[in-house]
Amino acid sequence: xxxxxxxxxxxxxxxxxxxxxxxxxxxxxxxxxxxxxxxxxxxxxxxxxxxxxxxxxxxxxxxxxxxxxxxxxxxxxxxxxxxxxxxxxxxxxxxxxxxxxxxxxxxxxxxxxxxxxxxxxxxxxxxxxxxxxxxxxxxxxxxxxxxxxxxxxxxxxxxxxxxxxxxxxxxxxxxxxxxxxxxxxxxxxxxxxxxxxxxxxxxxxxxxxxxxxxxxxxxxxxxxxxxxxxxxxxxxxxxxxxxxxxxxxxxxxxxxxxxxxxxxxxxxxxxxxxxxxxxxxxxxxxxx
Numbered sequence: 462x463x464x465x466x467x468x469x470x471x472x473x474x475x476x477x478x479x480x481x482x483x484x485x486x487x488x489x490x491x492x493x494x495x496x497x498x499x500x501x502x503x504x505x506x507x508x509x510x511x512x513x514x515x516x517x518x519x520x521x522x523x524x525x526x527x528x529x530x531x532x533x534x535x536x537x538x539x540x541x542x543x544x545x546x547x548x549x550x551x552x553x554x555x556x557x558x559x560x561x562x563x564x565x566x567x568x569x570x571x572x573x574x575x576x577x578x579x580x581x582x583x584x585x586x587x588x589x590x591x592x593x594x595x596x597x598x599x600x601x602x603x604x605x606x607x608x609x610x611x612x613x614x615x616x617x618x619x620x621x622x623x624x625x626x627x628x629x630x631x632x633x634x635x636x637x638x639x640x641x642x643x644x645x646x647x648x649x650x651x652x653x654x655x656x657x658x659x660x661x662x663x664x665x666x667x668x669x670x671x672x673x674x675x676x677x678x679x680x681x682x683x684x685x686x687x688x689x690x691x692x693x694x695x696x697x698x699x700x701x702x703x704x705x706x707x708x709x710x711x712x713x714x715x716x717x718x719x720x721x722x723x724x725x726x727x728x729x730x731x732x733x734x735x736x737x738x739x740x741x742x743x744x745x746x747x748x749x
Contacts, residue, residue: 465533469543471525472680479521483514489724493517495739496723500648515719522676523722524569530571531602535579542576546687549583550628553668559623561661562667562707564632565710566722569683573674574630575606576683584609584622585630616661623665630672633658635711636729645703648711650738653730656705659695669694673713675720687713 464731466474483490493516504512529538545573553560562583579581585607585664590596603610611618622629634652636642644651657715662669671688689710695702731737 463621469680470528472522475522475525476518477521478524479518483517489647490517492726492739493723496554497541497727499650500723500746501718502559512719513723516721516723518567519676519720520722520724523570523572526569526676527602527630529720530575531605535575537604540580540687541682542579543682543686544577544580544685546689547580549670549687549689553670554626555675555708556668558626558665558667559626561623561658561667562628562630563658563669563671563706563709564630565634565673565713566725567674567714567720568722569674569676569720570632570722571603572674573683573685574603576674577630577672579608579684580685581628582608583630585609586611586613586619586632588613588635595670600656613657616657616664619661620664623657623661623667629667631658631661633706634727635725636727638732642730643703645700645707647707650728651708652728654707655746656699656703658706659702660693671709673716675717678717686713686716709740 464546493513494509497504497512497516501509501512516684522655550560550562563569564573572584574585580725585603587599587603587610589612592616595634600610607630609618609622611622619629633655634647637655639653641657642653642655645654646652647654658669661667668690670690673686673688676682677684691705696705726736726739728738729736734740
């Protein structure tokens, strides 16, 4: 029922929810502080803490935005979005090899998918949820706006879609462990980055480009932006490819860093042990 409230009420309630999450979820607060400290060392302690609070506010809003994406009538949303850089995707589609559309885990994740589908049909790769009930809810919600949702291990369906000149949305910005990953810089920090992106491009010679998405500063709507096709790609060096992918994602995040999901342990995998970077700062005080 909350998704039936006026737009700006939902945004305000989301911010209130985010403040509550900041106060109550010490584990995620610690993870977020660690990520911000690692990735934005140029900020003062006060500025870093302000960003941490903004991350939680955006995550709270993101819960309402996800509900909008899953249940709000599409006609209520389509006047609140602009898309920049369409010429890059249109040119890529002319190659008739499909397109791999890089995404990232912004707080606007699902809403961005719905808004993008107002302009282009799109399939999406995802990671299956461990809870069957949540998996059913998430899949049902996303099937409102994605033509097809493809579990990330189902490479056969991905290649089939690309050969039919589909757009495949894919977010490679999470830490899935050291297996089939290489270390590549992400905000200057070595991050385990999956190499599946390179393999997918090789299989069908599909062009690859980044989609950035952000809520506007005045909360009046959303901006989606398509970046130019990444070339050359692949380069023959998986580490160099991973670094290029991370650089594109970092460029998208820097447009509004607090709208990224810094609550995730992006640097979980480490040569000194799983979660090392988060353990090493665990003794820091909770307040600055």
